[in-house]
Amino acid sequence: MAEFLSLHDAVARYVDDGATVAMEGFTHLIPFAAGHEVVRQKKRDLTLIRMTPDLIYDQLIGAGCAKKVIFSWGGNPGVGSLHRLRDAVEKGWPHKIEILEHSHAAMACAFEAGAAGLPLAVLRGYVGSELPNVNDQIKFIECPFTGERLAAVPSVRPDVSIVHAQKADRKGNVLVEGIVGVQKEAVLAARHSIVTVEEIVDDLTTQPDYHPNTCIIPGWAISAVVVAVKGAYPSYTHGYYDRDNRFYKEWDVIARDRDTFTAWLDANVYNASSSAEGDA
């Protein structure tokens, strides 16, 4: 049953050093406030899973939280490189990190399989790609009915998943809408989960925009619900605020240089309190 916690307490309780963590949100609903709290609490040796590392993992990597990153597309969408990711991979700053890379299709299926409690995902994938040469977690199986060779990847089963969503109700049930990504899968696949939300309402099912098939994650399938207003910024929350595409472009400049990055991190994360991140 979801507990309502502060951002500080949720991260302190569920994100251990050395943990496998998935902070998801496909472009939309990226849990930046929670990511910053992980940086502030100086968590170390994390295995970070995300389809698109995006700025959130660029920041965590640059801050020295990551031991390993599992991903499928590691760029700044529409802008260019993630310079902190590149600096870590190419030059080992602030320290060397391991990477394990997949395709989007495989990672999406791996999240789906994790939610489905399976050890593996099967897909028609990686045909002719050299990714299987550099990722020993990509294997191939033979269909027992047709003989077709299909790719298999291990399912994603994080220690903790962190996602952002529009709103929760008093029972901790969470509404996700718009680009829902692999948010639900991330929560269901994980041993523990933290969901940050823009607001709490009384009852989701009596909201004017309630629909019988909306994506609602029940409170009993979530460990902690945290109010974090604008908790996805500079990503966005459909119905609340837009993606700050200008900041995504500015990040290219901030992150390109170790010193400007460090200064940014000091000013905007270390010296910001978790309540400045919208923590209620």
Next chain:
Amino acid sequence: MAEFLSLHDAVARYVDDGATVAMEGFTHLIPFAAGHEVVRQKKRDLTLIRMTPDLIYDQLIGAGCAKKVIFSWGGNPGVGSLHRLRDAVEKGWPHKIEILEHSHAAMACAFEAGAAGLPLAVLRGYVGSELPNVNDQIKFIECPFTGERLAAVPSVRPDVSIVHAQKADRKGNVLVEGIVGVQKEAVLAARHSIVTVEEIVDDLTTQPDYHPNTCIIPGWAISAVVVAVKGAYPSYTHGYYDRDNRFYKEWDVIARDRDTFTAWLDANVYNASSSAEGDA
């Protein structure tokens, strides 16, 4: 791209003798009007796929349309037996039929895999069940990562799927809501698809109840859209009319006896026109 056809023409065009047909709808939205049209057109040797054969396949079996039935639960929900299914299996009336039976979990996964274009579905299923002894389409594979033994079943890939839904718009896009079952999977898994709907609206995305994540099947993924008012009766259409539970109970009496069944079929199907079934 979906064509708007009459019920007669859609069934005549896409349901061939000997075809593999899935008429889906999990309790809700069962395409009875279309099923009756298949009976009226005296289609023969069909392989009928449905998780729950329900009254619709009881009628098709009793009318002599079925060669084989693939299913996972063949009762009259909450009432008892499907007497026409039993009579065919136990006594070969009106002729012998083959059956191939699965569990719900396996069939749901098989529809999912069919929609996903895969030849097989993998699930943690059939453990300790004797169904694999009598269904040679249930196999087991070993997970290449964990060594766990998992069940595999062939995906469902019908020649034609037929489903009922709330409404379509002028482009043939279809809205399904409420208990969505495996409706979308059935349509996407099939080579051809017929969707009967209660009504046509101008544009689904400008309807007052539009929601960004509603289950909409695009018109270009459907072969034919047919208006069939009350086309799911005695099943139901969420938002339009309720399930006629009383008729489901009466069916137990009608279908128990070959003569009363035949009389019912004559009066209610053969001597009803497709337009009496709401065909527009």
Next chain:
Amino acid sequence: MTDYTSGEMMTVTAARALENGMTCFVGIGLPSEAANLARLTHAPDVVLIYESGTLQTKPEVLPLSIGDGELCESALTTVAVPEMFRYWLQGGKVNVGFLGTAQIDRFANLNTTLIGDYHDPKVRLPGGGGAPEIATNAGEVFITLKHSKRAFVKDVDFVTTLGFGRDGKGRDGVPNIGKGPTRVITDLCVMKPDPETKELTVVSLHPGVSRDDVIEATGWDIRFAKQLESTAMPEAHELDILRELKARTDRKHAGA
């Protein structure tokens, strides 16, 4: 003390097996009646899941089918059927699966497939439905059905759904499997599997029921626990709520 029927005794006892806050995958019929009674009495936060995709549903009347509109209208949300079986059941979110059956044997294996031989059945039953995977992927399983020699057989004609296998060892060493049937509630008694042999053993007799009544209604040499208990009688408020629920249900279904 109010009068009550043996059916009411069964439903109330089955309802009491559910604890508040449990997540329960509900079979149609008796399990559904018991699960909703639990929700309306001691377990308001029991989470009821039906295989039609209706998640956390609170029907005002009992559904006739597993997919009545009532279930969707009163649910927290409704998901596609593949998601229901994959994410919610197989994904390990269900604490207890609540099942009925046509036949059950001494190792709590369930048969809902047929009586007689598979290829020449005497009686063709509906089949497995959700049960085979509910029984293995839920944390544990409760079973409720009426006691009779026809239903309680030494060996089922067909193992549709695993209890503990034909030798009681069907779950041994199987990875990622639930505990299986932990109790069977009938109109006469409550049974649990013996911790060692997994054979169903009577642990509690309903008031007014004798050992002989159970022996006569059971198709094998049924054992009784050393510490045989007497099932607590239904409370007046439980009976009231159950009867109101059934009356509401009858009115609704007759009026359709």
Next chain:
Amino acid sequence: MTDYTSGEMMTVTAARALENGMTCFVGIGLPSEAANLARLTHAPDVVLIYESGTLQTKPEVLPLSIGDGELCESALTTVAVPEMFRYWLQGGKVNVGFLGTAQIDRFANLNTTLIGDYHDPKVRLPGGGGAPEIATNAGEVFITLKHSKRAFVKDVDFVTTLGFGRDGKGRDGVPNIGKGPTRVITDLCVMKPDPETKELTVVSLHPGVSRDDVIEATGWDIRFAKQLESTAMPEAHELDILRELKARTDRKHAGA
């Protein structure tokens, strides 16, 4: 005739490759620009799908990312990302995948992973994203990128995404695979794979571009079709619509 840039020439030519009614899985950047231009000109019913789950979207401005809110708000519906890759791409509903790339070789293999050695990269690129399965599960693939010796190499450093393999035979005998890259549109020319060898061959030169221009910008000994065509120039209305689209986009993204 209006003046136009080589970039505009490329976008207009890429847009024209899409036919009305096609279902197109759109990559971000140049493919997205071309696909939306097609939708706003000759192909109003082209169906644009982005991997963020936005199905049949009609953005008013070009998205910066693959998941801008604009895409969801103007979509017919938005599905979960696993469904997008499973049902819509792998399920065979996509006629054409429209991709960009960092590197491409003579057999149209794409590299978006890295320059140099995998374990000690000179330049780490973003990685595969959706491309590996778009390239094999879509009916065919269009590729658009700017022509340069750095991008057009004889052999890619890493095959992230299959064109026709390192020997041109990478799709031979593979079941359930699309046709692969059927055309590559650059700012200089249009290339198609040779029907036999699958080596990319220039089939059309853009107006004002010489063979030598292409030879100089290509990292292998590029071949030209015997019947070399001249690409049709952009029409005024195509340029107008493209420029309006880009102006709207710039205003929107600057104002965020």
